[in-house]
Amino acid sequence: MAQAAAVGWTRTDGRATLTLAGDWTLANARDLAPAVVGAAAMRPGDRCLIDAYQLTALDTTGALLLLRVFGDLPPTLDAADVQGMNAADLALLRLVIARHGRTVPPQPVHASVSRLLERIGGAIVDAWHQARELLGFVGIMLATLGKVLSGHRRLRLTATVFHMEQTGLDAVPIVALLTFLVGAVVAFLGATVLRDFGAEVFTVELVSYSFLREFGVLLTAILIAGRSGSAFTAQIGSMKSREELDAIQALGLDPIELLVIPRLLALLVMLPALTFLGMLAGLFGGGIVGVLSLDFTPAMFIGRLHETTELRHFWVGMTKAPIFAFLIAAVGCLEGFKVEGSAESVGRHTTASVVQSIFLVIVFDAVFAMFFMELQV
Amino acid sequence: MSPDVLIEVRGLRSVFGTQVVHDALDLDVRRGEILGVIGGSGAGKSVLLRSIVGLKDPDGGSVRFLGKDTTHLRAEDRRAIDRRIGVMFQDGALFSSLTVLENVELPLIESHHLPPDLVKDIALLKIALTGLPPDAAAKYPAQLSGGMRKRAGLARALALDPEILFLDEPTSGLDPVGAAAFDELISTLRNALNLTVFLVTHDLDSLYSICDRVAVLSDRHVVVADRVGAVENHPDPWIQACFRGPRARGARAHRPVPPTATAGAFDGNSR
Numbered sequence: 001m002a003q004a005a006a007v008g009w010t011r012t013d014g015r016a017t018l019t020l021a022g023d024w025t026l027a028n029a030r031d032l033a034p035a036v037v038g039a040a041a042m043r044p045g046d047r048c049l050i051d052a053y054q055l056t057a058l059d060t061t062g063a064l065l066l067l068r069v070f071g072d073l074p075p076t077l078d079a080a081d082v083q084g085m086n087a088a089d090l091a092l093l094r095l096v097i098a099r100h101g102r103t104v105p106p107q108p109v110h111a112s113v114s115r116l117l118e119r120i121g122g123a124i125v126d127a128w129h130q131a132r133e134l135l136g137f138v139g140i141m142l143a144t145l146g147k148v149l150s151g152h153r154r155l156r157l158t159a160t161v162f163h164m165e166q167t168g169l170d171a172v173p174i175v176a177l178l179t180f181l182v183g184a185v186v187a188f189l190g191a192t193v194l195r196d197f198g199a200e201v202f203t204v205e206l207v208s209y210s211f212l213r214e215f216g217v218l219l220t221a222i223l224i225a226g227r228s229g230s231a232f233t234a235q236i237g238s239m240k241s242r243e244e245l246d247a248i249q250a251l252g253l254d255p256i257e258l259l260v261i262p263r264l265l266a267l268l269v270m271l272p273a274l275t276f277l278g279m280l281a282g283l284f285g286g287g288i289v290g291v292l293s294l295d296f297t298p299a300m301f302i303g304r305l306h307e308t309t310e311l312r313h314f315w316v317g318m319t320k321a322p323i324f325a326f327l328i329a330a331v332g333c334l335e336g337f338k339v340e341g342s343a344e345s346v347g348r349h350t351t352a353s354v355v356q357s358i359f360l361v362i363v364f365d366a367v368f369a370m371f372f373m374e375l376q377v
Numbered sequence: 378m379s380p381d382v383l384i385e386v387r388g389l390r391s392v393f394g395t396q397v398v399h400d401a402l403d404l405d406v407r408r409g410e411i412l413g414v415i416g417g418s419g420a421g422k423s424v425l426l427r428s429i430v431g432l433k434d435p436d437g438g439s440v441r442f443l444g445k446d447t448t449h450l451r452a453e454d455r456r457a458i459d460r461r462i463g464v465m466f467q468d469g470a471l472f473s474s475l476t477v478l479e480n481v482e483l484p485l486i487e488s489h490h491l492p493p494d495l496v497k498d499i500a501l502l503k504i505a506l507t508g509l510p511p512d513a514a515a516k517y518p519a520q521l522s523g524g525m526r527k528r529a530g531l532a533r534a535l536a537l538d539p540e541i542l543f544l545d546e547p548t549s550g551l552d553p554v555g556a557a558a559f560d561e562l563i564s565t566l567r568n569a570l571n572l573t574v575f576l577v578t579h580d581l582d583s584l585y586s587i588c589d590r591v592a593v594l595s596d597r598h599v600v601v602a603d604r605v606g607a608v609e610n611h612p613d614p615w616i617q618a619c620f621r622g623p624r625a626r627g628a629r630a631h632r633p634v635p636p637t638a639t640a641g642a643f644d645g646n647s648r
Contacts, residue, residue: 061538096502103514341519
């Protein structure tokens, strides 16, 4: 059990003497700290003696506290000044004196207006750099894709099919289920509102227009950005952090051709396919709600769909799918390449990848909506 | 049990699935010594370290710390012992979201209710003791080199003034100059802080230059634990291959005077 520590000043033979007693260790530091402050306040100006005959233990914390008694001026430890301390403790004390104050404490950064402006500026510059990097990467992807399509580079068929399975086939259940549910919700919402005007029958148009033009492709793209875009970043990122990308280059291979193009092609094929599936599932969900709660027969629903919905709405939705696929693949792969070193970095870039690709998908969707509106299709 | 034995391992058995790593392993760690543990890759050196510090429950046998069995302890008793033990992991195992200073402060803040300025002072002192440059305290682990991360890991291991320090391959991945400096640091700190050091290593230079005793782990148990001069003459084939091999010649050639337990070695002339 630790012995209580004590410190006190006495005056013997006209010299100030600091008496140390007990265990000067970390365990006692909490009680000792105020006593040390008191002793420091009472420190006489002249050279003094340290009496350590009753000192039972000393560790680095105790040594540090002893230095604190003397404030900023560390005592010069001539043998005459310290009495009764064993050799090991004396050595420890010497080491602490030698090293104390060598390390500069970090300066805390205080919040201020200039710091706020600095952060805003930094964020803007960052966003600009990211946009440039993404554009550069899109350029590299297109150039490599061109070489692959023109036969100058090899198409990695096995890898492409593997990624088609991962990003496409494996995503079928979740895409179908979610679009089905949203289709049902939209139909139900439409029916509830339109019933007040006696116009329930327009529910069919509501579901078909929204799913063919917007929701089918948008929901699918957001799901795939969260599911496959993040997977791309994590896969490429962990390869980067294990230096596998450097190994690819050192072997004279091209990481874009090897890793990016198969993922890009897989998404370019599978996102439109999933979008088509999503549109069907959404219409099906809307139809189910129509039949169950609006007293439509399935034949009436399909008949009205044929009468009112033109094929162009379908094409408006489908043309967006490859664009979104390209965006998701580009952001997902680029964020993977940006990973540096640690596993923490992989996590950070995976999050960034999902946020960015969903952001870009929605922004592009809004741009397309305006574009098609002006074209009046 | 003699009073100068700090840790006593008896009949330790470690099993992973069907693979037996340790069987009937006995080892003593004496107070104040630097014990080097060496063995081939996969011989279970790190597992032994983890078993002693309580990160892995042994599958048999006992580990006694100051005469007290530590293998089946309640959580509070375990924590009390953990605070008397310092562990430095291979790559420092620093918390990546905290600066070096915060890493060293963390155990102090968690286990003792000390005034914040004292905590900071203690942590800065520990950082200085491990020989890190003055500006390292504010840096994050990712901004440090491998050698500096090891030193920062050592500073954190020393935060609570442990009685015994466990080091997992402290010199691996360091250049020869950095490795020699680290050996010297360990020896210096042992002398000044009255530490006992348990050193898992592959580095023959460390064994020859700072270890008081060497324990060789081979064939699931400790084959021999003795002064390095006695160990190198042991007939075990692995020991012969290791200590008579081409790499050992250089390490033996510059064998320094055995480290002494006297104070004053901190001024850096022990080699």
